[in-house]
Amino acid sequence: MEKIIGINPVMEVLDKKDKNIEKIEIFQGLREDKINIIKRKASERNIKVQFIKKKVDNSQGVVAYINSYDYYVEVGEFLEKVALKDKGIILVLDGVQDPRNFGALIRSAEIFGVLGIIIPERNSVHINETVVKTSTGAIEYVDIVKVVNISDTLNSLKKLGYWIYGAEGDGAKVYYEEKYPEKTVIVLGSEGFGIRKKVKDNCDILIKIPMHGKINSLNVSVAGGILLSEAAKSIY
Numbered sequence: 001m002e003k004i005i006g007i008n009p010v011m012e013v014l015d016k017k018d019k020n021i022e023k024i025e026i027f028q029g030l031r032e033d034k035i036n037i038i039k040r041k042a043s044e045r046n047i048k049v050q051f052i053k054k055k056v057d058n059s060q061g062v063v064a065y066i067n068s069y070d071y072y073v074e075v076g077e078f079l080e081k082v083a084l085k086d087k088g089i090i091l092v093l094d095g096v097q098d099p100r101n102f103g104a105l106i107r108s109a110e111i112f113g114v115l116g117i118i119i120p121e122r123n124s125v126h127i128n129e130t131v132v133k134t135s136t137g138a139i140e141y142v143d144i145v146k147v148v149n150i151s152d153t154l155n156s157l158k159k160l161g162y163w164i165y166g167a168e169g170d171g172a173k174v175y176y177e178e179k180y181p182e183k184t185v186i187v188l189g190s191e192g193f194g195i196r197k198k199v200k201d202n203c204d205i206l207i208k209i210p211m212h213g214k215i216n217s218l219n220v221s222v223a224g225g226i227l228l229s230e231a232a233k234s235i236y
Contacts, residue, residue: 002066005059007034013064014041017121020067022128023048027061038062046097046123069127073143075153078116081143083160087182088115089231090157094150094199095190096220099125103134104221105188109142110135112228113236116143120150123190154202157185166195166203167227169216175207175227180234186227191220 004013011034013019024042026035028051042049055061082088091114096102102125109117125131126146132139147153154164162183167175187203189195200206209218209226218226 002068003056004064004066005056005062007032007038007060007062010038010062010064011041013066014038014045014047017045020069020126020128021045021047022065022067023050024065025050025052025056025063027052027055027059030061035062044122046125067128069129069132071127071139071144073116073145075118075145075147078118078143078145079156079160082115082157085115085183087235088184089113089228089235090115090118090162090185091224091228092118092150092154092185092187092199093124094187094195095120095123095193096188097123097125097191098220099128099130100134101125101191101219101221102127103131103136103139105224106131106135106142106144107138108221108225108228110138112225112232114142114228116145118145118147118150118153121146121148150196150199151202154185154187154199158204163205164203165227165231166200166206167208167223168194168200168206169208171206171208173205173207175209176230178205178207178230178234180231182235184231184235186224186231188220188224188227 162185163181164185166187
């Protein structure tokens with residue numbers, strides 16, 4: 001894992017969206033104005049910030065750790081690839097935050113023949129060591145695509161003949177009563193807030209998983225596995 005040390009170098013690397021930053025360490029005694037900028041930029045990119053009690057030598061009290069996991073596929077390349085497919089499933093994760101959930105969803109996606117997983121550049125977990133380990137090798141076989149705007153990407157997929165299904169607790173249709181078309185997109189929301197309104201408005205159909213217990217929600221990776229399994233029955 002590469003280390004970037006120093007306040008200004010860390011600020012610069014935060015502006016480079018192609019750099020996969022695992023975490024940032026900040027010496028807890030620092031009071032500089034630039035530290036607040038670093039924390040804000042890290043928050044915008046969903047990067048973990050840890051406060052440490054000991055400075056790394058010559059670091060000015062700030063260190064960014066860059067991981068070497070580069071599994072991403074450019075969105076244009078991905079759309080060209082799926083345009084050639086007669087059928088398939090695409091998974092969209094609108095703000096999933098937990099790396100273990102992301103890794104588990106990648107594993108389910110590979111098992112159920114998903115063509116690729118689309119995630120937003122901001123406010124979403126990115127590929128890190130935990131994601132890779134949790135996927136148990138599946139990440140080698142599933143395209144991961146980062147996009148600036150989920151809604152625009154959904155519209156691009158609609159033009160290629162895909163139907164968009166959003167998973168919501170109050171969805172209009174029960175997931176197992178639906179006959180999924182040969183080109184299907186399944187959208188899952190974040191663990192705490194679900195699918196954002198603008199993204200939901202771009203879904204063709206909202207589906208739900210009936211629940212008969214005392215609690216009213218499923219872990220997003222469990223829900224994703226259930227929905228992908230059902231869609232794969234119709235499509236493959």
